[in-house]
Amino acid sequence: MAKLNAAVLSLCVVMALAFLAGQSAAGRYYPDKVQDKVRNEVEKAIARDRSIGPALVRLVFHDCWINGCDGSVLLDKTPTDGTNTEKKALNNIGLAGFEVIDTIKQKVGAGASCADIVAFAARDAADILSSGKIFYTIPGGRKDGVVSSAAVADANLPESTFDFGQLQNNFDARGFTVEELVVLSGAHSIGVAHLSSYQDRLGGADSTPIDPDYQAALNKVTPPSLLQKGQNPTVHNNARDETAEFQKDAAYNPVAMGVNPARIVLDNSYYPNNLVNKVLFKSDWVLRTDGFAASKLEEYKNNATEWNSDFADAMVKLSTLPAQGKNFEIRKNCRVTNQQNYY
Ligand code: HEM
Known part of the structure; x- marks a missing residue:
């Protein structure tokens, strides 16, 4: 009996250690490796500078509100818009967190679209900044769009002077x-x-x-x-x-x-x-x-x-607003489209 108890105990210890190994510092565990990597980077970024958290929460709103969740807010340049992308919109003043998204992209490679990274990062930021009181699961599978227009963003984002x-x-x-x-x-x-x-x-x-x-x-x-x-x-x-x-x-x-x-x-x-x-x-x-x-x-x-x-x-x-458009891809670099032209 004593032998059996010891065996059960050591099995429990092994299982607990395995569980803890997959747990992030803030205690959130994702079975999915991509989401785990996003989580890790968001935790590190917020630990370095807490103001990155609000920036990431805002970023998903400004991405998904314009043509759905398609990573268009991250683009510095596109074949159709040149450098006059959403980032240049007046209503996007102060938008930040782009470097964190770049770092995450380097870690996950083709494993996730830039649009997925934005959505997951905002989710993790909300969780961390609320000490786990705001937590939700969202699916992956978003695709990255290839258009991003400052004018469209300014025409569609709500303004602080709105009634x-x-x-x-x-x-x-x-x-x-x-x-x-x-x-x-x-x-x-x-x-x-x-x-x-x-x-x-x-x-x-x-x-x-x-x-x-x-x-x-x-x-x-x-x-x-x-x-x-x-x-x-x-x-x-x-x-x-x-x-x-x-x-x-x-x-x-x-x-x-x-x-x-x-x-x-x-x-x-x-x-x-x-x-x-x-x-x-x-x-x-x-x-x-x-x-x-x-x-x-x-x-x-x-x-x-x-x-x-x-x-x-x-x-x-918000994070599942469907992307609109005709050309999609998994971007290699979140700041630029993969191709020079799309027909
Ligand atoms: C209801 C319409 C909204 C309006 C008119 C609005 C407007 C603004 C404005 C003008 C700023 C400051 C920009 C600046 O001057 O730097 C701001 C910041 C912010 N907004 Fe909104 N917003 C709205 C909705 C939302 C929503 C839906 C979210 C997210 C779910 C959000 C999250 C944030 C956050 C977190 C910041 C601070 C960002 C940072 O510190 O980096 N807002 N918003």
């Missing part, structure tokens, strides 16, 4: 509901924005309601006059991620608001912030102007678990 109707139409055109608009906007609990993206909120005729203390804090760190001097600095989308001085100026006390004060965490803190007019963009604030959207803001403020789960579902839908 509610414009946002609703933009999302509806891709089959996304108002609820999903509210859910996905919660991604603005992380990351940064350039002054030019919220200058309309810092005073003047076009400004929409914004908390006066928050507005004063923004005006102090990023006065709009800097734009005239050719400077376009950034602030964090979430006052929670700003300095103690900024928070004091903005009369923003995360703990008093029931917000977890830990920085760069993907969570439902966007909702309490929005409900006290302490969000950056007009496109965030306008969600308060629609009765249903406003009720969802309240709901997600009060129910973090529901938001985590609805956000994961909406990210699956």
Whole structure:
């Protein structure tokens, strides 16, 4: 009996070791080698610089929103668009994370399309930045497109100055509901924005309601006059991620608001912030102007678990938007198409 117990015990140890060997540092395990490699690189990149996480979450939105998930946002050059690709679109200001995608591509080679890498990397970033509270599985098999136009991206990406109707139409055109608009906007609990993206909120005729203390804090760190001097600095989308001085100026006390004060965490803190007019963009604030959207803001403020789960579902839908076009490939280099011409 003792012998049997010892044998069972050693078998358990062997199985546990085998399981742990396939586990990433953050504890997520993928049976699929490609996804495991993506995971590893995303973990390393975020450990080096946490701001890469928000960049990767935004990247999948900007890729999949334009012609579906086809890696078109990564292209520096195409046969039809020259160098005037999506990256050059004004609405793609601040887009980042391209080097991480390149590194992953070097590791996985022909094992995954660039579009798959973008989708998997965003999924892993969301998981890591939420400490495992936002996790979803998505299939691979996306193909890389061969067109990428700055003009098309500017005509189709939602803008920070959009009103509610414009946002609703933009999302509806891709089959996304108002609820999903509210859910996905919660991604603005992380990351940064350039002054030019919220200058309309810092005073003047076009400004929409914004908390006066928050507005004063923004005006102090990023006065709009800097734009005239050719400077376009950034602030964090979430006052929670700003300095103690900024928070004091903005009369923003995360703990008093029931917000977890830990920085760069993907969570439902966007909702309490929005409900006290302490969000950056007009496109965030306008969600308060629609009765249903406003009720969802309240709901997600009060129910973090529901938001985590609805956000994961909406990210699956976003990451599986079918690619449109006629020529596809598995790109060798995510920045350029494989061929000079496609007929
Ligand atoms: C609803 C319409 C949306 C509008 C109008 C919008 C607009 C913007 C703007 C203007 C910025 C700052 C760009 C800059 O100035 O550098 C930004 C940043 C960001 N957005 Fe959105 N966005 C929208 C939806 C989304 C969605 C659906 C996601 C993801 C699911 C997302 C994720 C992010 C993230 C993570 C950042 C920070 C990126 C970084 O720090 O690198 N946004 N967004």
